[in-house]
Amino acid sequence: MPIASDTLNLNAVLVAVSAASRVAGRAAAERGSLADLLKDDRSPVTVADLAVQVAITAGMRAAGVPHADRLVGEEGSDSLDAGGSKMLEQIIRLAGEALVDADLPSAAPTREAEVRELLDAGGLDPAAEGRDVFWSLDPIDGTKGFLRGQQFALALGLVEGDSPVVGFLGCPHLPLEVAEDYGTADSTGSIYAGVVGEGARAGGTDATAMASLTPIAVSPTPPDGRVRVCLSYEKAHGDQDRTSAALEATGVSTTPIRIDSQCKYAMVASGRADLYLRLAREGYREKSWDHAAGCAVVRAAGGVVESATGEPLRIAGRWVDAPGGIVVRTPSVEVPAH
Secondary structure: OOOOHHHOOHHHHHHHHHHHHHHHHHHHHOHHHOOEEEOOOOOEEEHHHHHHHHHHHHHHHHOOOOOOOOEEEOOOOHHHHHHHHHHHHHHHHHHHHHHHHOOOHHHOOOOHHHHHHHHHOOEOOHHHHOOOEEEEEEEEEOHHHHHHOOOOEEEEEEEEOOEEEEEEEEEOOOOOOOOOOOOOOOOOOEEEEEEOOOEEEEEOOOOOOHHHOEEEOOOOOOHHHOOOEEEEOOHHHOOHHHHHHHHHHHOOOOOOEEEOOOHHHHHHHOOOOOEEEEEOOOOOOOEHHHOHHHHHHHHHOOOEEEEOOOOEOEEEOOEEEOOOEEEEEOOOOOOOOO
């Protein structure tokens, strides 16, 4: 039986995401003084990644959000071992700021053991544990964009079975309106929320109630028939030859908008892009936290999220089931299988 959205305390989730997004934006401004390191897979992790995951986990628990104990998070406490006391102090400070902003000061951790427990709470493996409803969190999606002072997103999605059904995207550097250059940081940022079957909404990062957000929808048809496409800023994230071939077959003639993170999902959901392609390199498998929230927001806005072979994107625990990669589009844009 589908989850009833009015039982999920989504206003509390929005408050937590908004507060953590504001703190992440402030952290980006002081990123030169924050600790960061490389994980075993050579991807970067910063204090902001860890602090946001701690704040969201603690905030949802304190607010009594359903299924808050079922979390798939990107980060774990192992990063603390390499980061040392400086990283721990900064995590406690930033997470505390977010929870104070969310009016949940008593939920703020003050000790290392509390921080470790909150980080490791995201280690759920739904496939192994038989959990059919869970939250999927990428605290700072697009960490390289964060480190460059460009686009990044806080991405939180609720998965039911293998389908993302609720999504929140906090985008501290992404403007709400059409912009000439999305590579620069907007001073206010934006937030996106979607419930599949009920619609999607957007507003500023000061939002505290779902009803205060403005309804959004994908573009019904590309303006002047010219498909606007979003691609990853980091070209290593996909197969460039397959991507070029797919764009040519689709008739795309516009210059791609290259930005980091699930901000690309927000662009499609808000009608500022018509297509986002992420065609996978051979042997690469996408993680659920990189797509669950964005998928829900786009689907709620009337868009399509599918595999490169035309099958609906599905979440398989900590992984994504999308053969050949991911296609995000407005329904009027057809992409030949590649």
